[in-house]
Amino acid sequence: MPLLAFCIRLALVAYVIALIALYFMQDRMLLPATLYDAEPPTGHHAGYDVEPWHANGHYAGYVATPAVDQPRGTFIVYHGNAESAENKLPLAEVFLRAGYRVVLAEYPGHGKREGSRTMKAALNASRDALAAAREQWNGRVFLAGESLGAGMAAQVIRGNESTVAGVVLITPWDTLASVAAETLWIFPVRWMLHDPFDSIAALAHYASPVVVIGAQEDTLIPVAHARALASAHPGAHPMLLTDANHDDWFDAMTGERWQQVLLWLGAG
Structure with a gap:
Protein backbone atom coordinates (compact mmCIF):
# COMPACT_ATOMS: atom_id res chain seq x y z
CA MET A 1 0.00 0.00 0.00
CA PRO A 2 2.73 2.56 0.76
CA LEU A 3 4.17 1.90 -2.70
CA LEU A 4 0.74 2.28 -4.31
CA ALA A 5 0.13 5.54 -2.46
CA PHE A 6 3.54 6.82 -3.53
CA CYS A 7 2.83 5.97 -7.17
CA ILE A 8 -0.53 7.73 -7.02
CA ARG A 9 1.02 10.85 -5.51
CA LEU A 10 3.78 10.78 -8.12
CA ALA A 11 1.24 10.48 -10.92
CA LEU A 12 -0.78 13.39 -9.52
CA VAL A 13 2.31 15.57 -9.25
CA ALA A 14 3.27 14.72 -12.84
CA TYR A 15 -0.28 15.52 -13.99
CA VAL A 16 -0.27 18.91 -12.28
CA ILE A 17 3.15 19.74 -13.75
CA ALA A 18 1.85 18.80 -17.20
CA LEU A 19 -1.20 21.03 -16.67
CA ILE A 20 0.98 23.99 -15.76
CA ALA A 21 3.31 23.38 -18.69
CA LEU A 22 0.42 23.15 -21.15
CA TYR A 23 -1.11 26.36 -19.84
CA PHE A 24 2.04 28.42 -20.16
CA MET A 25 3.34 26.80 -23.37
CA GLN A 26 0.14 26.78 -25.40
CA ASP A 27 1.28 29.60 -27.69
CA ARG A 28 4.42 27.65 -28.59
CA MET A 29 2.36 24.52 -29.22
CA LEU A 30 -0.21 26.31 -31.37
CA LEU A 31 2.32 28.48 -33.19
CA PRO A 32 5.45 26.44 -33.87
CA ALA A 33 8.28 28.01 -35.81
CA THR A 34 7.94 28.12 -39.59
CA LEU A 35 9.02 24.74 -40.94
CA TYR A 36 11.23 26.20 -43.66
CA ASP A 37 12.34 29.59 -44.86
CA ALA A 38 10.98 30.65 -48.21
CA GLU A 39 12.35 33.40 -50.38
CA PRO A 40 10.27 36.59 -50.53
CA PRO A 41 7.98 36.39 -53.58
CA THR A 42 8.55 40.05 -54.43
CA GLY A 43 8.93 41.19 -58.01
CA HIS A 44 7.16 40.79 -61.32
CA HIS A 45 5.30 37.55 -62.00
CA ALA A 46 3.25 36.50 -64.99
CA GLY A 47 0.18 38.70 -64.72
CA TYR A 48 0.87 40.33 -61.36
CA ASP A 49 3.42 42.05 -59.15
CA VAL A 50 4.30 41.38 -55.50
CA GLU A 51 5.79 43.83 -53.04
CA PRO A 52 6.19 44.03 -49.26
CA TRP A 53 3.10 45.38 -47.52
CA HIS A 54 2.95 47.59 -44.46
CA ALA A 55 0.21 48.20 -41.90
CA ASN A 56 0.51 50.95 -39.30
CA GLY A 57 4.03 51.62 -40.54
CA HIS A 58 5.25 48.07 -39.93
CA TYR A 59 5.96 45.17 -42.28
CA ALA A 60 2.81 43.04 -42.34
CA GLY A 61 3.23 40.64 -45.28
CA TYR A 62 2.94 41.12 -49.03
CA VAL A 63 0.49 42.61 -51.49
CA ALA A 64 0.04 41.07 -54.92
CA THR A 65 -1.54 43.30 -57.56
CA PRO A 66 -2.96 41.92 -60.81
CA ALA A 67 -2.02 43.49 -64.13
CA VAL A 68 -5.41 45.11 -64.66
CA ASP A 69 -6.46 48.75 -64.79
CA GLN A 70 -8.49 48.47 -61.60
CA PRO A 71 -8.58 45.46 -59.23
CA ARG A 72 -12.10 44.23 -58.53
CA GLY A 73 -11.47 44.35 -54.79
CA THR A 74 -9.15 42.80 -52.21
CA PHE A 75 -8.69 39.34 -50.73
CA ILE A 76 -6.79 39.01 -47.45
CA VAL A 77 -5.19 35.58 -47.01
CA TYR A 78 -4.36 34.26 -43.53
CA HIS A 79 -1.94 31.31 -43.46
CA GLY A 80 -1.86 28.29 -41.16
CA ASN A 81 0.60 27.49 -38.39
CA ALA A 82 4.18 26.45 -39.20
CA GLU A 83 3.77 28.53 -42.38
CA SER A 84 4.54 32.08 -43.45
CA ALA A 85 3.14 34.57 -45.93
CA GLU A 86 5.79 33.46 -48.43
CA ASN A 87 4.09 30.05 -48.68
CA LYS A 88 0.69 31.34 -49.78
CA LEU A 89 1.41 32.68 -53.26
CA PRO A 90 -0.24 29.67 -55.00
CA LEU A 91 -3.47 30.38 -53.11
CA ALA A 92 -3.17 34.09 -53.88
CA GLU A 93 -2.92 33.32 -57.60
CA VAL A 94 -6.46 31.91 -57.54
CA PHE A 95 -7.84 35.31 -56.58
CA LEU A 96 -5.34 37.25 -58.71
CA ARG A 97 -6.55 35.42 -61.82
CA ALA A 98 -10.07 36.55 -60.93
CA GLY A 99 -8.87 40.16 -60.96
CA TYR A 100 -8.45 40.79 -57.24
CA ARG A 101 -5.63 42.37 -55.29
CA VAL A 102 -4.36 39.94 -52.63
CA VAL A 103 -2.83 40.71 -49.25
CA LEU A 104 -0.75 37.87 -47.82
CA ALA A 105 -1.03 38.75 -44.15
CA GLU A 106 1.82 37.87 -41.80
CA TYR A 107 1.69 37.25 -38.05
CA PRO A 108 4.32 38.58 -35.62
CA GLY A 109 7.16 36.11 -35.12
CA HIS A 110 6.48 34.41 -38.46
CA GLY A 111 8.37 34.67 -41.72
CA LYS A 112 10.07 38.05 -42.04
CA ARG A 113 7.93 39.78 -39.41
CA GLU A 114 9.40 40.53 -36.01
CA GLY A 115 7.46 40.28 -32.78
CA SER A 116 6.14 37.81 -30.23
CA ARG A 117 4.77 34.56 -31.65
CA THR A 118 1.53 34.40 -29.67
CA MET A 119 -2.11 33.77 -30.56
CA LYS A 120 -3.06 37.20 -29.21
CA ALA A 121 -0.44 38.93 -31.36
CA ALA A 122 -1.51 36.92 -34.41
CA LEU A 123 -5.15 37.89 -33.90
CA ASN A 124 -4.32 41.56 -33.40
CA ALA A 125 -2.23 41.52 -36.59
CA SER A 126 -5.05 39.80 -38.47
CA ARG A 127 -7.49 42.50 -37.41
CA ASP A 128 -4.99 45.22 -38.26
CA ALA A 129 -4.65 43.76 -41.75
CA LEU A 130 -8.35 44.26 -42.43
CA ALA A 131 -8.32 47.81 -41.05
CA ALA A 132 -5.22 48.73 -43.07
CA ALA A 133 -6.58 47.23 -46.29
CA ARG A 134 -9.83 49.16 -45.95
CA GLU A 135 -7.90 52.34 -45.28
CA GLN A 136 -5.56 51.89 -48.25
CA TRP A 137 -8.00 50.75 -50.93
CA ASN A 138 -11.61 51.13 -51.96
CA GLY A 139 -13.82 48.25 -53.00
CA ARG A 140 -15.02 45.03 -51.46
CA VAL A 141 -12.80 43.05 -49.10
CA PHE A 142 -12.96 39.25 -48.80
CA LEU A 143 -11.13 37.03 -46.33
CA ALA A 144 -9.59 33.59 -46.91
CA GLY A 145 -8.02 31.55 -44.15
CA GLU A 146 -6.49 28.09 -43.94
CA SER A 147 -6.42 26.01 -40.74
CA LEU A 148 -5.21 28.41 -38.03
CA GLY A 149 -5.81 31.19 -40.55
CA ALA A 150 -9.45 30.15 -40.85
CA GLY A 151 -9.77 30.67 -37.12
CA MET A 152 -8.16 34.09 -37.46
CA ALA A 153 -10.44 35.07 -40.35
CA ALA A 154 -13.55 34.12 -38.38
CA GLN A 155 -12.44 36.19 -35.39
CA VAL A 156 -11.63 39.17 -37.62
CA ILE A 157 -15.23 39.17 -38.85
CA ARG A 158 -16.57 39.56 -35.30
CA GLY A 159 -17.29 43.27 -35.01
CA ASN A 160 -16.58 43.83 -38.73
CA GLU A 161 -19.60 42.02 -40.13
CA SER A 162 -20.68 44.88 -42.38
CA THR A 163 -17.25 45.47 -43.90
CA VAL A 164 -16.30 41.94 -45.06
CA ALA A 165 -17.99 40.93 -48.32
CA GLY A 166 -17.42 37.19 -47.88
CA VAL A 167 -15.11 34.62 -46.33
CA VAL A 168 -13.72 31.22 -47.31
CA LEU A 169 -12.60 29.00 -44.43
CA ILE A 170 -10.35 26.10 -45.43
CA THR A 171 -9.80 23.00 -43.23
CA PRO A 172 -11.18 25.01 -40.28
CA TRP A 173 -12.08 24.22 -36.71
CA ASP A 174 -15.50 24.98 -35.28
CA THR A 175 -13.81 25.93 -32.03
CA LEU A 176 -10.17 25.54 -31.10
CA ALA A 177 -11.32 24.20 -27.74
CA SER A 178 -13.17 21.28 -29.33
CA VAL A 179 -10.15 20.25 -31.42
CA ALA A 180 -7.80 20.53 -28.44
CA ALA A 181 -10.19 18.53 -26.26
CA GLU A 182 -10.08 15.64 -28.73
CA THR A 183 -6.30 15.65 -28.95
CA LEU A 184 -5.55 16.21 -25.24
CA TRP A 185 -8.62 14.53 -23.82
CA ILE A 186 -6.92 13.71 -20.51
CA PHE A 187 -6.63 17.44 -19.68
CA PRO A 188 -9.39 20.04 -19.08
CA VAL A 189 -8.24 22.05 -22.09
CA ARG A 190 -11.54 23.91 -22.51
CA TRP A 191 -10.76 25.72 -19.25
CA MET A 192 -7.04 26.02 -19.91
CA LEU A 193 -7.08 27.83 -23.25
CA HIS A 194 -6.41 31.56 -23.09
CA ASP A 195 -9.00 31.97 -25.85
CA PRO A 196 -11.33 29.22 -27.17
CA PHE A 197 -11.25 30.76 -30.66
CA ASP A 198 -14.90 29.91 -31.21
CA SER A 199 -15.52 30.38 -34.93
CA VAL A 212 -16.34 26.13 -45.71
CA ILE A 213 -13.88 23.74 -47.39
CA GLY A 214 -13.22 20.50 -45.52
CA ALA A 215 -10.83 17.64 -46.29
CA GLN A 216 -12.28 14.17 -45.69
CA GLU A 217 -8.91 12.61 -44.78
CA ASP A 218 -7.83 15.45 -42.47
CA THR A 219 -6.28 14.01 -39.31
CA LEU A 220 -5.03 17.28 -37.81
CA ILE A 221 -8.40 19.02 -37.72
CA PRO A 222 -10.88 16.22 -38.48
CA VAL A 223 -13.48 17.12 -41.08
CA ALA A 224 -16.24 16.81 -38.49
CA HIS A 225 -15.21 20.26 -37.26
CA ALA A 226 -15.65 21.79 -40.71
CA ARG A 227 -19.05 20.12 -40.95
CA ALA A 228 -20.04 21.42 -37.52
CA LEU A 229 -19.01 24.94 -38.47
CA ALA A 230 -20.94 24.86 -41.74
CA SER A 231 -24.01 23.34 -40.08
CA ALA A 232 -24.03 25.98 -37.36
CA HIS A 233 -24.07 28.89 -39.81
CA PRO A 234 -27.31 29.32 -41.77
CA GLY A 235 -26.63 29.68 -45.46
CA ALA A 236 -23.02 28.50 -45.32
CA HIS A 237 -21.72 26.80 -48.46
CA PRO A 238 -19.84 23.57 -47.59
CA MET A 239 -17.41 21.92 -50.00
CA LEU A 240 -16.03 18.48 -49.12
CA LEU A 241 -12.79 17.24 -50.69
CA THR A 242 -13.23 13.49 -50.40
CA ASP A 243 -9.66 12.39 -51.17
CA ALA A 244 -7.73 15.24 -49.53
CA ASN A 245 -6.04 15.70 -46.17
CA HIS A 246 -4.92 18.72 -44.17
CA ASP A 247 -1.74 19.23 -46.18
CA ASP A 248 -2.75 18.42 -49.77
CA TRP A 249 -6.20 20.01 -49.98
CA PHE A 250 -4.92 22.62 -52.45
CA ASP A 251 -4.02 19.91 -54.97
CA ALA A 252 -7.63 18.70 -54.85
CA MET A 253 -9.04 22.13 -55.70
CA THR A 254 -9.73 22.10 -59.43
CA GLY A 255 -10.44 25.19 -61.48
CA GLU A 256 -14.13 24.28 -61.46
CA ARG A 257 -14.14 24.07 -57.67
CA TRP A 258 -12.47 27.44 -57.31
CA GLN A 259 -14.97 28.94 -59.73
CA GLN A 260 -17.77 27.57 -57.56
CA VAL A 261 -16.16 29.10 -54.47
CA LEU A 262 -15.97 32.49 -56.18
CA LEU A 263 -19.59 32.23 -57.30
CA TRP A 264 -20.72 31.40 -53.76
CA LEU A 265 -18.80 34.41 -52.48
CA GLY A 266 -20.32 36.65 -55.12
CA ALA A 267 -16.80 37.31 -56.36
CA GLY A 268 -16.95 35.39 -59.63
Whole structure:
Protein backbone atom coordinates (compact mmCIF):
# COMPACT_ATOMS: atom_id res chain seq x y z
CA MET A 1 0.00 0.00 0.00
CA PRO A 2 2.73 2.56 0.76
CA LEU A 3 4.17 1.90 -2.70
CA LEU A 4 0.74 2.28 -4.31
CA ALA A 5 0.13 5.54 -2.46
CA PHE A 6 3.54 6.82 -3.53
CA CYS A 7 2.83 5.97 -7.17
CA ILE A 8 -0.53 7.73 -7.02
CA ARG A 9 1.02 10.85 -5.51
CA LEU A 10 3.78 10.78 -8.12
CA ALA A 11 1.24 10.48 -10.92
CA LEU A 12 -0.78 13.39 -9.52
CA VAL A 13 2.31 15.57 -9.25
CA ALA A 14 3.27 14.72 -12.84
CA TYR A 15 -0.28 15.52 -13.99
CA VAL A 16 -0.27 18.91 -12.28
CA ILE A 17 3.15 19.74 -13.75
CA ALA A 18 1.85 18.80 -17.20
CA LEU A 19 -1.20 21.03 -16.67
CA ILE A 20 0.98 23.99 -15.76
CA ALA A 21 3.31 23.38 -18.69
CA LEU A 22 0.42 23.15 -21.15
CA TYR A 23 -1.11 26.36 -19.84
CA PHE A 24 2.04 28.42 -20.16
CA MET A 25 3.34 26.80 -23.37
CA GLN A 26 0.14 26.78 -25.40
CA ASP A 27 1.28 29.60 -27.69
CA ARG A 28 4.42 27.65 -28.59
CA MET A 29 2.36 24.52 -29.22
CA LEU A 30 -0.21 26.31 -31.37
CA LEU A 31 2.32 28.48 -33.19
CA PRO A 32 5.45 26.44 -33.87
CA ALA A 33 8.28 28.01 -35.81
CA THR A 34 7.94 28.12 -39.59
CA LEU A 35 9.02 24.74 -40.94
CA TYR A 36 11.23 26.20 -43.66
CA ASP A 37 12.34 29.59 -44.86
CA ALA A 38 10.98 30.65 -48.21
CA GLU A 39 12.35 33.40 -50.38
CA PRO A 40 10.27 36.59 -50.53
CA PRO A 41 7.98 36.39 -53.58
CA THR A 42 8.55 40.05 -54.43
CA GLY A 43 8.93 41.19 -58.01
CA HIS A 44 7.16 40.79 -61.32
CA HIS A 45 5.30 37.55 -62.00
CA ALA A 46 3.25 36.50 -64.99
CA GLY A 47 0.18 38.70 -64.72
CA TYR A 48 0.87 40.33 -61.36
CA ASP A 49 3.42 42.05 -59.15
CA VAL A 50 4.30 41.38 -55.50
CA GLU A 51 5.79 43.83 -53.04
CA PRO A 52 6.19 44.03 -49.26
CA TRP A 53 3.10 45.38 -47.52
CA HIS A 54 2.95 47.59 -44.46
CA ALA A 55 0.21 48.20 -41.90
CA ASN A 56 0.51 50.95 -39.30
CA GLY A 57 4.03 51.62 -40.54
CA HIS A 58 5.25 48.07 -39.93
CA TYR A 59 5.96 45.17 -42.28
CA ALA A 60 2.81 43.04 -42.34
CA GLY A 61 3.23 40.64 -45.28
CA TYR A 62 2.94 41.12 -49.03
CA VAL A 63 0.49 42.61 -51.49
CA ALA A 64 0.04 41.07 -54.92
CA THR A 65 -1.54 43.30 -57.56
CA PRO A 66 -2.96 41.92 -60.81
CA ALA A 67 -2.02 43.49 -64.13
CA VAL A 68 -5.41 45.11 -64.66
CA ASP A 69 -6.46 48.75 -64.79
CA GLN A 70 -8.49 48.47 -61.60
CA PRO A 71 -8.58 45.46 -59.23
CA ARG A 72 -12.10 44.23 -58.53
CA GLY A 73 -11.47 44.35 -54.79
CA THR A 74 -9.15 42.80 -52.21
CA PHE A 75 -8.69 39.34 -50.73
CA ILE A 76 -6.79 39.01 -47.45
CA VAL A 77 -5.19 35.58 -47.01
CA TYR A 78 -4.36 34.26 -43.53
CA HIS A 79 -1.94 31.31 -43.46
CA GLY A 80 -1.86 28.29 -41.16
CA ASN A 81 0.60 27.49 -38.39
CA ALA A 82 4.18 26.45 -39.20
CA GLU A 83 3.77 28.53 -42.38
CA SER A 84 4.54 32.08 -43.45
CA ALA A 85 3.14 34.57 -45.93
CA GLU A 86 5.79 33.46 -48.43
CA ASN A 87 4.09 30.05 -48.68
CA LYS A 88 0.69 31.34 -49.78
CA LEU A 89 1.41 32.68 -53.26
CA PRO A 90 -0.24 29.67 -55.00
CA LEU A 91 -3.47 30.38 -53.11
CA ALA A 92 -3.17 34.09 -53.88
CA GLU A 93 -2.92 33.32 -57.60
CA VAL A 94 -6.46 31.91 -57.54
CA PHE A 95 -7.84 35.31 -56.58
CA LEU A 96 -5.34 37.25 -58.71
CA ARG A 97 -6.55 35.42 -61.82
CA ALA A 98 -10.07 36.55 -60.93
CA GLY A 99 -8.87 40.16 -60.96
CA TYR A 100 -8.45 40.79 -57.24
CA ARG A 101 -5.63 42.37 -55.29
CA VAL A 102 -4.36 39.94 -52.63
CA VAL A 103 -2.83 40.71 -49.25
CA LEU A 104 -0.75 37.87 -47.82
CA ALA A 105 -1.03 38.75 -44.15
CA GLU A 106 1.82 37.87 -41.80
CA TYR A 107 1.69 37.25 -38.05
CA PRO A 108 4.32 38.58 -35.62
CA GLY A 109 7.16 36.11 -35.12
CA HIS A 110 6.48 34.41 -38.46
CA GLY A 111 8.37 34.67 -41.72
CA LYS A 112 10.07 38.05 -42.04
CA ARG A 113 7.93 39.78 -39.41
CA GLU A 114 9.40 40.53 -36.01
CA GLY A 115 7.46 40.28 -32.78
CA SER A 116 6.14 37.81 -30.23
CA ARG A 117 4.77 34.56 -31.65
CA THR A 118 1.53 34.40 -29.67
CA MET A 119 -2.11 33.77 -30.56
CA LYS A 120 -3.06 37.20 -29.21
CA ALA A 121 -0.44 38.93 -31.36
CA ALA A 122 -1.51 36.92 -34.41
CA LEU A 123 -5.15 37.89 -33.90
CA ASN A 124 -4.32 41.56 -33.40
CA ALA A 125 -2.23 41.52 -36.59
CA SER A 126 -5.05 39.80 -38.47
CA ARG A 127 -7.49 42.50 -37.41
CA ASP A 128 -4.99 45.22 -38.26
CA ALA A 129 -4.65 43.76 -41.75
CA LEU A 130 -8.35 44.26 -42.43
CA ALA A 131 -8.32 47.81 -41.05
CA ALA A 132 -5.22 48.73 -43.07
CA ALA A 133 -6.58 47.23 -46.29
CA ARG A 134 -9.83 49.16 -45.95
CA GLU A 135 -7.90 52.34 -45.28
CA GLN A 136 -5.56 51.89 -48.25
CA TRP A 137 -8.00 50.75 -50.93
CA ASN A 138 -11.61 51.13 -51.96
CA GLY A 139 -13.82 48.25 -53.00
CA ARG A 140 -15.02 45.03 -51.46
CA VAL A 141 -12.80 43.05 -49.10
CA PHE A 142 -12.96 39.25 -48.80
CA LEU A 143 -11.13 37.03 -46.33
CA ALA A 144 -9.59 33.59 -46.91
CA GLY A 145 -8.02 31.55 -44.15
CA GLU A 146 -6.49 28.09 -43.94
CA SER A 147 -6.42 26.01 -40.74
CA LEU A 148 -5.21 28.41 -38.03
CA GLY A 149 -5.81 31.19 -40.55
CA ALA A 150 -9.45 30.15 -40.85
CA GLY A 151 -9.77 30.67 -37.12
CA MET A 152 -8.16 34.09 -37.46
CA ALA A 153 -10.44 35.07 -40.35
CA ALA A 154 -13.55 34.12 -38.38
CA GLN A 155 -12.44 36.19 -35.39
CA VAL A 156 -11.63 39.17 -37.62
CA ILE A 157 -15.23 39.17 -38.85
CA ARG A 158 -16.57 39.56 -35.30
CA GLY A 159 -17.29 43.27 -35.01
CA ASN A 160 -16.58 43.83 -38.73
CA GLU A 161 -19.60 42.02 -40.13
CA SER A 162 -20.68 44.88 -42.38
CA THR A 163 -17.25 45.47 -43.90
CA VAL A 164 -16.30 41.94 -45.06
CA ALA A 165 -17.99 40.93 -48.32
CA GLY A 166 -17.42 37.19 -47.88
CA VAL A 167 -15.11 34.62 -46.33
CA VAL A 168 -13.72 31.22 -47.31
CA LEU A 169 -12.60 29.00 -44.43
CA ILE A 170 -10.35 26.10 -45.43
CA THR A 171 -9.80 23.00 -43.23
CA PRO A 172 -11.18 25.01 -40.28
CA TRP A 173 -12.08 24.22 -36.71
CA ASP A 174 -15.50 24.98 -35.28
CA THR A 175 -13.81 25.93 -32.03
CA LEU A 176 -10.17 25.54 -31.10
CA ALA A 177 -11.32 24.20 -27.74
CA SER A 178 -13.17 21.28 -29.33
CA VAL A 179 -10.15 20.25 -31.42
CA ALA A 180 -7.80 20.53 -28.44
CA ALA A 181 -10.19 18.53 -26.26
CA GLU A 182 -10.08 15.64 -28.73
CA THR A 183 -6.30 15.65 -28.95
CA LEU A 184 -5.55 16.21 -25.24
CA TRP A 185 -8.62 14.53 -23.82
CA ILE A 186 -6.92 13.71 -20.51
CA PHE A 187 -6.63 17.44 -19.68
CA PRO A 188 -9.39 20.04 -19.08
CA VAL A 189 -8.24 22.05 -22.09
CA ARG A 190 -11.54 23.91 -22.51
CA TRP A 191 -10.76 25.72 -19.25
CA MET A 192 -7.04 26.02 -19.91
CA LEU A 193 -7.08 27.83 -23.25
CA HIS A 194 -6.41 31.56 -23.09
CA ASP A 195 -9.00 31.97 -25.85
CA PRO A 196 -11.33 29.22 -27.17
CA PHE A 197 -11.25 30.76 -30.66
CA ASP A 198 -14.90 29.91 -31.21
CA SER A 199 -15.52 30.38 -34.93
CA ILE A 200 -19.20 29.49 -34.61
CA ALA A 201 -19.77 32.32 -32.15
CA ALA A 202 -17.59 34.72 -34.16
CA LEU A 203 -19.76 34.24 -37.25
CA ALA A 204 -23.09 34.27 -35.42
CA HIS A 205 -24.11 37.73 -36.68
CA TYR A 206 -22.47 37.54 -40.10
CA ALA A 207 -24.90 37.63 -43.02
CA SER A 208 -22.54 37.70 -46.02
CA PRO A 209 -21.38 34.53 -47.83
CA VAL A 210 -19.44 31.89 -45.89
CA VAL A 211 -17.70 29.05 -47.75
CA VAL A 212 -16.34 26.13 -45.71
CA ILE A 213 -13.88 23.74 -47.39
CA GLY A 214 -13.22 20.50 -45.52
CA ALA A 215 -10.83 17.64 -46.29
CA GLN A 216 -12.28 14.17 -45.69
CA GLU A 217 -8.91 12.61 -44.78
CA ASP A 218 -7.83 15.45 -42.47
CA THR A 219 -6.28 14.01 -39.31
CA LEU A 220 -5.03 17.28 -37.81
CA ILE A 221 -8.40 19.02 -37.72
CA PRO A 222 -10.88 16.22 -38.48
CA VAL A 223 -13.48 17.12 -41.08
CA ALA A 224 -16.24 16.81 -38.49
CA HIS A 225 -15.21 20.26 -37.26
CA ALA A 226 -15.65 21.79 -40.71
CA ARG A 227 -19.05 20.12 -40.95
CA ALA A 228 -20.04 21.42 -37.52
CA LEU A 229 -19.01 24.94 -38.47
CA ALA A 230 -20.94 24.86 -41.74
CA SER A 231 -24.01 23.34 -40.08
CA ALA A 232 -24.03 25.98 -37.36
CA HIS A 233 -24.07 28.89 -39.81
CA PRO A 234 -27.31 29.32 -41.77
CA GLY A 235 -26.63 29.68 -45.46
CA ALA A 236 -23.02 28.50 -45.32
CA HIS A 237 -21.72 26.80 -48.46
CA PRO A 238 -19.84 23.57 -47.59
CA MET A 239 -17.41 21.92 -50.00
CA LEU A 240 -16.03 18.48 -49.12
CA LEU A 241 -12.79 17.24 -50.69
CA THR A 242 -13.23 13.49 -50.40
CA ASP A 243 -9.66 12.39 -51.17
CA ALA A 244 -7.73 15.24 -49.53
CA ASN A 245 -6.04 15.70 -46.17
CA HIS A 246 -4.92 18.72 -44.17
CA ASP A 247 -1.74 19.23 -46.18
CA ASP A 248 -2.75 18.42 -49.77
CA TRP A 249 -6.20 20.01 -49.98
CA PHE A 250 -4.92 22.62 -52.45
CA ASP A 251 -4.02 19.91 -54.97
CA ALA A 252 -7.63 18.70 -54.85
CA MET A 253 -9.04 22.13 -55.70
CA THR A 254 -9.73 22.10 -59.43
CA GLY A 255 -10.44 25.19 -61.48
CA GLU A 256 -14.13 24.28 -61.46
CA ARG A 257 -14.14 24.07 -57.67
CA TRP A 258 -12.47 27.44 -57.31
CA GLN A 259 -14.97 28.94 -59.73
CA GLN A 260 -17.77 27.57 -57.56
CA VAL A 261 -16.16 29.10 -54.47
CA LEU A 262 -15.97 32.49 -56.18
CA LEU A 263 -19.59 32.23 -57.30
CA TRP A 264 -20.72 31.40 -53.76
CA LEU A 265 -18.80 34.41 -52.48
CA GLY A 266 -20.32 36.65 -55.12
CA ALA A 267 -16.80 37.31 -56.36
CA GLY A 268 -16.95 35.39 -59.63
